Amino acid sequence: ADRFLVQATVETAKLGTLYRVTDERSGRPGLLLILASEVRQDEPLLAAIIDDNRQLADAHDALLTIEHGSSDEGAWLLSEAGEGPVLSELLAARTKTAMPSLLRIGMALARALASGASKNVRHLDLGPHRVQLAAEGLESTPRAFGFGWWRLLPAYVSGAKADGFYGSPEFMPSEVCKANTPTATSDLY
16 A cells, blocks of 8 residues: 555565555554465454454553555555564574573563463464564564464365465464364463
């Protein structure tokens, strides 16, 4: 959409392309996911993702998906963002991570998942690709994003192709990998 100034591409994956943007209406940074044509994009589904995130408004360790829309490039979801990198970008650069930073990351992500679990809001794909840091990098408090995005693709079924289901196999809970329905404890995996 014309209102977003693209700063960088964060990833291109089965959900679509995730960009670090500036929202020219508000002047704030954001994470803009332009949805792949293969994912569900109907209005009720996108509204349900926004509703999931509204329930997490008091979760300080989560970045909320706050808006959806469409443009010539397709349907999109806009999430809040900080000024720093996504954790996967630092890991790809092989940045050495000290134990205090690892503990801070782990505690913040546990708090974000606990907030989601208390409101029956699931993430189901929490990994370094869904964790944003502030401008200070590893010395900052990370925040998780992507709550509710599991709605965009079907759940895993036995024998499914890697791009045909929601989640990254290396971060999926074992019960989901066995094609069982996720439970409230699935994110704790």
